[in-house]
Amino acid sequence: MLSARSRKACTIILSLCAIGYRSSQVSRALLYFIADIAKNHQVRKQYTIQLGENELVLKELELLNENSNVFKLIGPVLVKQDLAEANANVRKRIEYISAELKRLDGTLQDLEDKQNSKKESVSC
Amino acid sequence: MGDGVKGTVTPLGSLFSPEEARKAAQRVEGAVVQRSSELRRLQGFVSENSALISLVRSLPDELSHEIMVPFGGAAFFPGRLIHTNEFLVLLGDGYYAERTAKQTMDILHRRGKTMEAQVEALKATMLDLEAEAKFFNSTAEEAIEGIVEIREEYVEEPEKNSLSSDTVSDSLHSCKTENLQKLDEDEDEDEEYARIMARIEELERMEELENGNTSEDNTQENEDTVVRDGDGGSKAGDEDEDIEAGHSFSTLDHKYEVIEPKQKLKDPLQKASDQKVPSSFISRQTGNISKQELKEEAFSNSRMQFPVEAHSFSNKELSVGKEKTASSPFGAQSSVSKIEDSPHETTGQTLNIVSSGRKAFSGSIVERDLDPQPVQSSKNTNLPQSSAQSSTKPVSRFKMQKGNR
Numbered sequence: 001m002l003s004a005r006s007r008k009a010c011t012i013i014l015s016l017c018a019i020g021y022r023s024s025q026v027s028r029a030l031l032y033f034i035a036d037i038a039k040n041h042q043v044r045k046q047y048t049i050q051l052g053e054n055e056l057v058l059k060e061l062e063l064l065n066e067n068s069n070v071f072k073l074i075g076p077v078l079v080k081q082d083l084a085e086a087n088a089n090v091r092k093r094i095e096y097i098s099a100e101l102k103r104l105d106g107t108l109q110d111l112e113d114k115q116n117s118k119k120e121s122v123s124c
Numbered sequence: 125m126g127d128g129v130k131g132t133v134t135p136l137g138s139l140f141s142p143e144e145a146r147k148a149a150q151r152v153e154g155a156v157v158q159r160s161s162e163l164r165r166l167q168g169f170v171s172e173n174s175a176l177i178s179l180v181r182s183l184p185d186e187l188s189h190e191i192m193v194p195f196g197g198a199a200f201f202p203g204r205l206i207h208t209n210e211f212l213v214l215l216g217d218g219y220y221a222e223r224t225a226k227q228t229m230d231i232l233h234r235r236g237k238t239m240e241a242q243v244e245a246l247k248a249t250m251l252d253l254e255a256e257a258k259f260f261n262s263t264a265e266e267a268i269e270g271i272v273e274i275r276e277e278y279v280e281e282p283e284k285n286s287l288s289s290d291t292v293s294d295s296l297h298s299c300k301t302e303n304l305q306k307l308d309e310d311e312d313e314d315e316e317y318a319r320i321m322a323r324i325e326e327l328e329r330m331e332e333l334e335n336g337n338t339s340e341d342n343t344q345e346n347e348d349t350v351v352r353d354g355d356g357g358s359k360a361g362d363e364d365e366d367i368e369a370g371h372s373f374s375t376l377d378h379k380y381e382v383i384e385p386k387q388k389l390k391d392p393l394q395k396a397s398d399q400k401v402p403s404s405f406i407s408r409q410t411g412n413i414s415k416q417e418l419k420e421e422a423f424s425n426s427r428m429q430f431p432v433e434a435h436s437f438s439n440k441e442l443s444v445g446k447e448k449t450a451s452s453p454f455g456a457q458s459s460v461s462k463i464e465d466s467p468h469e470t471t472g473q474t475l476n477i478v479s480s481g482r483k484a485f486s487g488s489i490v491e492r493d494l495d496p497q498p499v500q501s502s503k504n505t506n507l508p509q510s511s512a513q514s515s516t517k518p519v520s521r522f523k524m525q526k527g528n529r
Contacts, residue, residue: 050217056238057216060231069222071212078212078220086219093217 030122033115040108044101051097058090131276145264152257159250166243173236177229184209184225 071078189205211228
């Protein structure tokens with residue numbers, strides 16, 4: 001069973017083949033590079049959306065009174081949470097997502113460099 | 125264009141092949157389509173949000189509402205909605221907060237604002253993409269049509285006019301450039317004029333740097349206030365630094381940089397090699413004028429005092445060497461008027477007054493040994509001053525006249 005990401009990578013490779021990348025000039029490695037970069041973009045987009053959402057939540061939480069009730073939806077259960085606890089959790093999550101994004105950026109840069117060098121070696 | 129200028133002719137099609145351009149355009153259009161679907165989605169959210177806001181606003185109107193409660197996947201049963209002021213609002217990422225109706229509306233309102241900002245950003249990117257696509261398409265069309273790109277070596281022409289006009293146009297005001305352009309038309313007269321003007325500009329700038337802003341009260345500065353005229357045309361060669369008659373008028377009417385030009389003119393005045401402005405004369409002149417207190421308010425008073433002078437100045441506005449824009453409405457700003465003939469009251473000497481029209485009259489009047497020209501030039505007469513005459517842009521006569529009357 002293909003995961004969504006690998007499915008996407010495959011579709012990219014297929015589409016590239018359709019455009020005519022079947023030529024021997026473009027090696028499979030290059031194709032995989034392209035697919036990997038596309039995957040990376042996708043994941044990054046996801047993370048960015050989550051980051052934005054969490055920042056909104058944090059803003060709203062800050063506007064709440066001390067005695068307001070905060071609940072968290074865990075599966076089908078609404079669990080009452082402490083306001084301070086909720087704040088801390090959301091902040092931690094934001095940090096985590098930012099770190100993930102940075103890591104992905106590094107990976108992306110890596111992939112692109114490798115791809116370029118591969119391209120040059122192939123074309124020469 | 126010189127005959128021996130080398131150049132290359134490249135068909136645009138070779139630079140950007142039309143097929144590639146079309147492909148690029150298509151790619152961009154695909155991106156545009158993608159963005160527009162995203163945009164539609166966002167706009168759906170926005171409308172949903174506003175509907176929700178109105179619902180939340182109306183719920184607390186009643187203690188309880190009779191409703192049909194959904195039960196399971198396909199059933200309803202009649203029930204009542206109670207606690208109509210308590211809402212569990214989804215903050216995002218699985219977090220809910222218990223809030224009143226009013227607070228809920230605030231939350232929704234803020235959410236709506238964020239979404240609208242996103243919509244705007246998306247629209248902006250779409251516009252950019254569309255512009256890009258249009259550009260690609262037009263390039264493709266041009267390439268197909270066979271438009272060629274011609275490149276030639278640039279040979280700088282030793283034309284004084286162009287030089288001077290360039291220097292002149294460097295001056296601040298657009299009016300200047302306007303006037304300058306007009307000046308450029310008369311190439312014959314321009315040469316010397318341009319040279320002179322360029323020099324004056326330089327001097328003014330130097331002086332400006334040295335002196336900085338000075339108060340208008342300073343009579344010395346008044347001299348400089350010769351209306352440098354933003355046009356830059358005002359600098360008429362050497363002696364033309366005379367000024368100001370226009371300044372005072374213009375300052376009253378318009379508050380333009382009064383101080384700057386004061387300084388500028390000083391240098392040219394002092395450095396005017398061609399003419400030695402008799403200091404006595406100048407001081408006399410300035411003395412007359414300084415009484416006026418070149419301040420703007422004072423000037424209005426002084427205007428009364430020197431009706432003749434003012435009048436004469438205004439009348440004497442002469443475009444330097446050119447018959448243009450003498451009556452430019454911007455005269456106050458940047459017109460430089462050369463005033464020939466000393467004001468009748470003061471002396472019988474010819475005065476060349478370069479007035480920027482903006483500066484208060486600083487009283488610097490440079491005496492010139494030029495053939496006196498009729499002072500009473502009508503408002504709109506721009507007596508061309510050729511050769512030695514400093515080319516000055518005519519101060520807006522209207523201004524002056526308005527002041528005079």
